[in-house]
Amino acid sequence: MMFLGLAAAAPGQTPPTLLVIPQPKSLRPGAGVFVWKQDARWQLRAPMRDERLWQAADGLLPAGRGQFVASRRAGYDLQMGTEPGVNFPSGGKLPAWAANPEGYRLLVTSKGIFLQAGTAQGAFYGLQTLGQLLERNGRDFSCPAVEIEDWPSLRFRGVHWFPSASGAPMCRRMIDHVFPMLKLNRCVVECEAARWDCHPEIAMTNSISKAALRQLVEECRSRFIEPIPLIDVPGHAKWMFRHGQNLDLAEDAQTPYACCVKNPKTIQFIEAVMTECIDLFHPRTFHIGHDEITDRGRFPNPQCPLCRGETTASLTAESANRLADWLAARGIATMMWGDMLLAPGEAADATCAKNAGEARQQRAGISKKITITDWHYWNPSRRSLDILQQAGFHTIASTWQQPEDIFQFSQAAIASGSDGLLQTTWAGFFPDESGMRNDIAQYAAYVLAADYAWSGRSDPPAKLGYDAQKIFLKAYAANSPPTVKPIRLRAKILRPAPLRRLCAGLSPIIAARWRR
Ligand SMILES: [Zn+2]
Numbered sequence: 448m449m450f451l452g453l454a455a456a457a458p459g460q461t462p463p464t465l466l467v468i469p470q471p472k473s474l475r476p477g478a479g480v481f482v483w484k485q486d487a488r489w490q491l492r493a494p495m496r497d498e499r500l501w502q503a504a505d506g507l508l509p510a511g512r513g514q515f516v517a518s519r520r521a522g523y524d525l526q527m528g529t530e531p532g533v534n535f536p537s538g539g540k541l542p543a544w545a546a547n548p549e550g551y552r553l554l555v556t557s558k559g560i561f562l563q564a565g566t567a568q569g570a571f572y573g574l575q576t577l578g579q580l581l582e583r584n585g586r587d588f589s590c591p592a593v594e595i596e597d598w599p600s601l602r603f604r605g606v607h608w609f610p611s612a613s614g615a616p617m618c619r620r621m622i623d624h625v626f627p628m629l630k631l632n633r634c635v636v637e638c639e640a641a642r643w644d645c646h647p648e649i650a651m652t653n654s655i656s657k658a659a660l661r662q663l664v665e666e667c668r669s670r671f672i673e674p675i676p677l678i679d680v681p682g683h684a685k686w687m688f689r690h691g692q693n694l695d696l697a698e699d700a701q702t703p704y705a706c707c708v709k710n711p712k713t714i715q716f717i718e719a720v721m722t723e724c725i726d727l728f729h730p731r732t733f734h735i736g737h738d739e740i741t742d743r744g745r746f747p748n749p750q751c752p753l754c755r756g757e758t759t760a761s762l763t764a765e766s767a768n769r770l771a772d773w774l775a776a777r778g779i780a781t782m783m784w785g786d787m788l789l790a791p792g793e794a795a796d797a798t799c800a801k802n803a804g805e806a807r808q809q810r811a812g813i814s815k816k817i818t819i820t821d822w823h824y825w826n827p828s829r830r831s832l833d834i835l836q837q838a839g840f841h842t843i844a845s846t847w848q849q850p851e852d853i854f855q856f857s858q859a860a861i862a863s864g865s866d867g868l869l870q871t872t873w874a875g876f877f878p879d880e881s882g883m884r885n886d887i888a889q890y891a892a893y894v895l896a897a898d899y900a901w902s903g904r905s906d907p908p909a910k911l912g913y914d915a916q917k918i919f920l921k922a923y924a925a926n927s928p929p930t931v932k933p934i935r936l937r938a939k940i941l942r943p944a945p946l947r948r949l950c951a952g953l954s955p956i957i958a959a960r961w962r963r
Contacts, residue, residue, distance in 0.1 A: 465593060467579050468894060468918060469630055469901035472543070477592030479557035481528055484586055485509050489527040489560075492516040497523075497567035499669050503574045503627075507581070523570040528559020535563060543598055544569075549632070550598030553577060555590050568671045572597070572630050579628070600903030601860060603843055603867025605633030606893055607677070610641065610655045610663060614879035621893075622666045624925035629897035634667050635734050635782075635820075635869060636660075637677040638724065639686045640876055645719040649689040653877040661727050675782065676728045679736030680717055681706045681766050682746070687716065698751055702744030708766035709753040718773065730779055734820070735770050737763060738784035739799055760805055763787050764812030771814050781814075785821035785835060785842070788813065793834055795826035810838035820845045820869050827852055829859035836863060845869040848892045850908035850915070857899035870896035890923070891916035 465476055489508045491501065496515050504525060505513055518524075522535025522545075536545045544550035544564075551564035551573035562577065564570035576597065580590050606626065610618055626634070642654045667674040679686070687693050688703040696713045697703035706713045721733070740746055740763060747754035747762055754762060771781040786797040790806035800806035819835050822845035832842045844860035846853045846868065857868050870893055872878070874886040883890060894915040895908060908915075 464912075465580060465591060466913060467576050467595070468628075468913065469599075469898040470904050471576065471595045471597035472902070473594075473596040475594045477556060477594060479592045480589050481530075481555050481557055481559055481592065482587055482589045483509070483527065485588065486512060487527065488512050488514065489525065490514045490516060491523070491525050492518045492520075492532075493523040493567070493570075494518060494521070499671060500567040500571050500574075502669070503571050507574055507578050521565070523564045523567055525562040525570060525573070526559065530554065530556050530559030530561045532561045532563070535565065542596065544596040547598035549602075549630075550596075551576075553593070553595040553597075555580070555593050557592060560590065568632075571627070571671055575628050575630055599630065599901045601857075601865070601867040601900045603633055603869070604631050604897060604900040605635055605675070605843075605867065605869045606631055606896075607635040607637060607845070607869055607871040609637045609872070609874075609876055609878055610660055611653045611877035611879060612655050612659065613653055613881075614877065615655060615659045615663065617878070617880045617883070618663050619666060620923055620925070622663065622670060622672065625893060625919065625922045626667075626672055627670045628922050629893060630901050631893075631897050632671060633673050633675060633867075633869070635675045635677050636663070636728075637679065637734075639678045639720070641724075643720050643723050645723055646693075646716070648692045649686060651689060651877070657723075657727060664728055673731060674728055675732045675734055676724045676730055677734035677736060678717070678721055678724060679738070680770075681708045681713075681762075682738060682740035682742055683736060697744075698746050698754065699744035699748045704743040705740055705746045707748075707751055707753060708762050708769075709751075709757070714769070717770070721770075721773075725777065725779070732780040732782055732818075733774050734782040735767065735774075736784060737767050738786050738822075740787055741799060741801075758805075758808075759787075759801070760808035760812055763809060767817060768812075768814045771817050775816065780818065781816065782818045782820055782843070783813075784845075785819040785831070788819065788835060788838075788840075789821075789831055794823055794828070794831040797821075797823050797831075810835070810840075813840075815839040818843060818866065821865075822846075822869075822871065823856060824849070824852065824871075827856035827859065829863050832859055832863040832865055836865075841866050843867045843869050845871055846892075846896055847871050847873065848889045850892065850895050853892060853895045854899055854907055857896065857903075858905065860900075861903050868896055868900040887916060887919075891919045894918045894922075 487509050524532050526532055544552050548566050549569050551569040553573050554561045562573040582589050640654050641660050642650045642656050664674045682705045684706045694700050694703055696706045698705045698707040747757045774781050786799040788809045789798040790800040790803045791798045818841040820843045821831050824847035835842050842865045844856045844865050846856050860868050872889055874882050
C-alpha cells in the first residue's frame with residue numbers, strides 16, 4: 448500500500464482541506480496532528496484474522512509492529528496510539544457506516560488513530576482512506592486529526608479490462624495500487640483471447656497465459672475485488688475464428704463475426720472455454736457479452752439450415768438463456784451487455800435492436816435472472832436503466848471515458864436504484880503500458896467513476912477540485928517505477944513505455960520517487 452499524500456500537513460500546522468478520493472460521506476477535520484515513528488505499535492482486534500486486511504494494515508502502518516487480538520465483540524477495530532476506542536454499535540438503528548458491509552469510521556486525534564468497521568472489507572476501505580491522509584517526514588509519520596464516517600452509494604463498483612501477456616505488469620499495478628485506493632470491488636476481465644488449453648489454435652502472440660491470468664485473479668481477490676470473467680459471444684466472436692480456424696462455427700462464413708448459436712459444435716466450443724475459465728476464476732458471476740450481435744455479417748443467416756425461421760431476438764434469447772441456465776446449474780450468476788435490448792430512441796447510443804418491437808421482444812425473451820450491464824458512452828440518461836428495470840432486469844450502468852457522461856450516468860444509476868457502475872476500458876484487445884499515453888483519459892476516468900460510484904457526490908467533473916489524471920498517475924506510480932516488459936514481436940506497436948516522461952511532466956512527486 449502506498450502513501451498517496453493527497454493532504455500535505457506538517458506536524459503542528461493547521462491541516463489544509465483534506466482530499467480523500469472517493470469523497471467520504473462525512474469528513475470533519477479536527478484540531479492537531481497525530482505523529483508516530485516507524486517502530487510504533489498498533490493493534491487489530493477482530494472476531495477473526497483476515498489475511499487481506501492484515502496485509503493492508505502491515506503495508507500502511509509500521510511493518511511487523513502490529514498485534515492481532517481475537518475478540519468476541521462484533522466489528523473490526525484498528526488502533527494506534529492512546530485514543531480510546533468504543534464498542535461497535537449494536538442494537539437499535541445502526542448508523543449508516545455501521546449498517547453498510549463496506550462502511551467504516553475513522554477517527555484521528557492528536558492521541559491516536561481508531562478505525563472501526565463491521566467487516567474486514569469495511570476496515571480495508573478505512574485503511575485506503577488513511578493511506579491518503581498520511582505524510583512521511585523522515586522517520587516520522589503523521590496524520591491530521593479528522594473524523595470520517597463513510598459508506599458507498601453503489602454496491603457494485605467495477606472496472607472492465609482486457610488482460611494480455613505484455614500487459615500483465617500493468618494489470619498487477621492497477622490491482623495492487625489503483626483499484627483498492629479507489630475502493631473498487633469488481634473487475635470484469637474480458638479474457639476470451641487467453642491461452643486456453645482446449646483451443647490452442649486460436650491463441651495470439653500476446654495472449655495471456657493461464658498462469659499469469661490466474662495470478663491476476665488471485666491478486667484481485669486478495670484486495671476484496673471480485674473478478675468476473677467475460678467471454679464475448681455470439682457476436683464479437685472473431686476470437687473463435689483467429690488464424691482462419693473454426694469457420695464452420697460462424698453464422699455467416701463469408702463474414703466470420705458471429706457464431707451460429709444453434710450449432711451443437713458451437714455450444715460445445717463455448718462451454719469448453721467457459722469450463723476452463725470457471726476452473727481458473729471460480730467466479731460468482733460470469734459475463735457472456737451478447738452485444739452488437741448484428742454489427743457485421745448476417746444473423747440469422749438465411750442460408751444457415753439450423754437457423755432457418757429464427758429471428759435475431761429468438762436467437763439472442765436462446766443463446767443468452769441457455770448459457771444463463773448452464774451457469775446457474777454451476778451456481779454462477781450471469782451478466783450481459785444491454786444494447787440488443789434497446790431500440791433507437793431509447794438511448795443516445797448502444798441501441799442495437801432494429802426497432803422498438805424487436806427491443807420489446809428481446810426484453811421479453813431474455814431471462815430476468817441475467818443482470819444487464821447497460822453501456823452508453825455518449826450522452827447517457829436514466830431512461831434506458833428505467834426501461835430495462837421496468838422489464839424486470841437488474842441493471843448496472845456502464846460508462847467510458849467522457850467525464851461528464853460518467854457523472855451523469857452514475858447519478859442516473861443511483862437515482863434509478865441500479866446495482867452499480869461498471870467503468871469500461873477500450874484500449875485494444877491486448878493493452879499494455881506502451882499504450883497508456885494515448886489512452887490516459889480512459890485510465891484517468893477510473894478515478895472519476897470510482898469517486899462518483901462510491902460517494903454519490905453531485906459535483907460535476909469541473910467542480911471536483913482535483914485532476915483525475917494526476918491522481919491516477921500518482922496512485923499507479925506508487926513509490927516505484929513501472930516495470931514494463933515490452934515483447935519483441937510487433938515491436939513497432941509495443942515500444943517501451945513513455946510513461947516515465949509523461950508522469951514526470953505531470954507530477955514532480957512522481958518524478959522524485961522515480962529518481963530514487
Ligand atoms: Zn445458424
